[in-house]
Amino acid sequence: MKQDSTKSKLLQAATSVFGNQGYSGGSVRQIAEMANTNIGAIKYHYSSKEQLWKAVVNHLFNKLSEAIMQDFALWPSMSPRDRVVNSTRNYIYFCAKYPELNRIILSETIQNGDRLHWIAENHMRFFIERSTAWMAIAQENGVYPKEISVLNLVFVAMSAAQNLFLMAPFVEHAFGIDVFKNDQIEKHVDAVVKLLLNE
Amino acid sequence: MKQDSTKSKLLQAATSVFGNQGYSGGSVRQIAEMANTNIGAIKYHYSSKEQLWKAVVNHLFNKLSEAIMQDFALWPSMSPRDRVVNSTRNYIYFCAKYPELNRIILSETIQNGDRLHWIAENHMRFFIERSTAWMAIAQENGVYPKEISVLNLVFVAMSAAQNLFLMAPFVEHAFGIDVFKNDQIEKHVDAVVKLLLNE
DNA sequence: TCAAATTTGATACGTATGTATTAATCCTAT
DNA sequence: ATAGGATTAATACATACGTATCAAATTTGA
Numbered sequence: 001m002k003q004d005s006t007k008s009k010l011l012q013a014a015t016s017v018f019g020n021q022g023y024s025g026g027s028v029r030q031i032a033e034m035a036n037t038n039i040g041a042i043k044y045h046y047s048s049k050e051q052l053w054k055a056v057v058n059h060l061f062n063k064l065s066e067a068i069m070q071d072f073a074l075w076p077s078m079s080p081r082d083r084v085v086n087s088t089r090n091y092i093y094f095c096a097k098y099p100e101l102n103r104i105i106l107s108e109t110i111q112n113g114d115r116l117h118w119i120a121e122n123h124m125r126f127f128i129e130r131s132t133a134w135m136a137i138a139q140e141n142g143v144y145p146k147e148i149s150v151l152n153l154v155f156v157a158m159s160a161a162q163n164l165f166l167m168a169p170f171v172e173h174a175f176g177i178d179v180f181k182n183d184q185i186e187k188h189v190d191a192v193v194k195l196l197l198n199e
Numbered sequence: 200m201k202q203d204s205t206k207s208k209l210l211q212a213a214t215s216v217f218g219n220q221g222y223s224g225g226s227v228r229q230i231a232e233m234a235n236t237n238i239g240a241i242k243y244h245y246s247s248k249e250q251l252w253k254a255v256v257n258h259l260f261n262k263l264s265e266a267i268m269q270d271f272a273l274w275p276s277m278s279p280r281d282r283v284v285n286s287t288r289n290y291i292y293f294c295a296k297y298p299e300l301n302r303i304i305l306s307e308t309i310q311n312g313d314r315l316h317w318i319a320e321n322h323m324r325f326f327i328e329r330s331t332a333w334m335a336i337a338q339e340n341g342v343y344p345k346e347i348s349v350l351n352l353v354f355v356a357m358s359a360a361q362n363l364f365l366m367a368p369f370v371e372h373a374f375g376i377d378v379f380k381n382d383q384i385e386k387h388v389d390a391v392v393k394l395l396l397n398e
Numbered sequence: 399t400c401a402a403a404t405t406t407g408a409t410a411c412g413t414a415t416g417t418a419t420t421a422a423t424c425c426t427a428t
Numbered sequence: 429a430t431a432g433g434a435t436t437a438a439t440a441c442a443t444a445c446g447t448a449t450c451a452a453a454t455t456t457g458a
Contacts, residue, residue, distance in 0.1 A: 006434075021223075021309075021310055022223075024221075025223045025224070025310060028417090029415080038437070039416090039417090040419095040435070040436065041436080043418075044434075048417075049416065049417090103309045107221075107309060110218075110221065110306060112368035116368060116372070117372065120372050125373050144394075145394070148393060149390070152387055153394075155370075156362075156363070159361070162358070163357070163358030163362065170319060171350075171354075177350070192355060194346065195344070195395055196394055198397050205404075226444080227445085227446065227447090228445080236405075236406080239408095243404075244404090
């Protein structure tokens with residue numbers, strides 16, 4: 001799919017609209033307008049609003065997968081602790097680069113309908129299970145305290161990493177800080193690593 | 200306002216609907232139906248959808264204030280660290296008891312429109328500023344590492360506390376765990392305290 | 399008891415939405 | 429050049445929404 005094809009422009013616009021307004025909050029007319037095209041093109045390329053939404057989610061999860069796996073080849077040469085630090089860092093970079101994914105997930109989680117079930121079955125379950133497995137290994141190697149259940153560990157760590165970017169509009173509004181700027185991202189990485197791994 | 204008055208039943212129903220579907224996702228017809236009454240009653244008591252929504256938010260923030268201030272009288276007799284533990288615990292209890300507030304805040308944060316500005320100006324700014332001040336004191340007393348900026352500290356801590364309950368529908372769906380049960384809440388409190396305060 | 403406040407039920411209006419269809423036009427690769 | 433895919437533009441339809449109005453019925457409190 002070429003970068004500037006109508007189909008890809010629609011995907012980009014839909015990512016922005018669904019990410020900023022949720023599924024029900026965004027309209028196909030709005031998406032078509034943002035992509036400088038028309039509703040007919042959506043019907044032609046994606047057939048329905050729901051299919052377009054699924055294409056957006058699939059695309060974002062592919063990007064997440066790439067981001068997480070980015071340094072996988074280097075893992076054998078890393079300590080258990082460095083693996084956690086590395087994947088935490090890469091995950092935070094991803095959250096900053098594609099905040100739409102977590103916004104979409106959270107929108108659907110709050111509404112708790114068929115679309116959440118679709119995300120859970122097709123994408124999230126896999127990621128959570130893999131994260132849980134990795135966390136458990138790190139925990140066995142003394143990176144995290146052993147008394148905490150792995151599930152709590154995963155959710156606390158993921159939340160700590162994500163939420164600053166989810167709350168970006170508020171932070172900007174209340175403190176005038178743009179959390180997507182590189183130095184702010186680095187500060188956040190340092191904070192999370194230090195707090196969760198008492199480095 | 201009596202517990203079972205139409206006005207209070209509307210507020211309850213609206214809390215549930217707005218908490219589970221967001222502002223645009225919820226309809227006044229749905230709220231009226233859930234409260235076993237009709238649209239006319241909404242018009243009569245709250246005049247508009249937006250006013251009803253504001254009443255819900257005001258009510259939830261009042262409950263938050265009560266929860267946070269609950270043990271305030273005991274603070275002078277507590278160590279800086281115990282103050283943090285106590286307020287963290289009370290905050291987590293609140294998040295579990297009224298998950299609708301954080302859902303509403305997050306919905307509006309994602310959409311980043313006039314309603315977010317209203318929440319920020321009328322409620323959140325105050326809470327964040329107070330939390331920041333308390334965090335700074337705790338940090339000066341060695342409860343938290345001093346290298347981290349207070350803003351990052353506040354957001355990481357708040358996120359770690361909230362998110363498990365925001366993700367409740369997913370956790371239930373993926374792991375069959377009800378995070379609102381008392382033992383799960385306690386496990387979460389322990390996890391957050393241990394991870395953030397390396398107790 | 400009686401007036402005021404509250405509640406019900408119905409109707410209506412304008413607007414926005416997702417979906418669908420169709421015909422014409424443009425682009426591209428064979 | 430030509431066929432098939434891609435794109436545009438316009439129109440249409442049923443549905444749901446927030447808001448508004450109004451009359452009647454019911455409840456409440458002095």
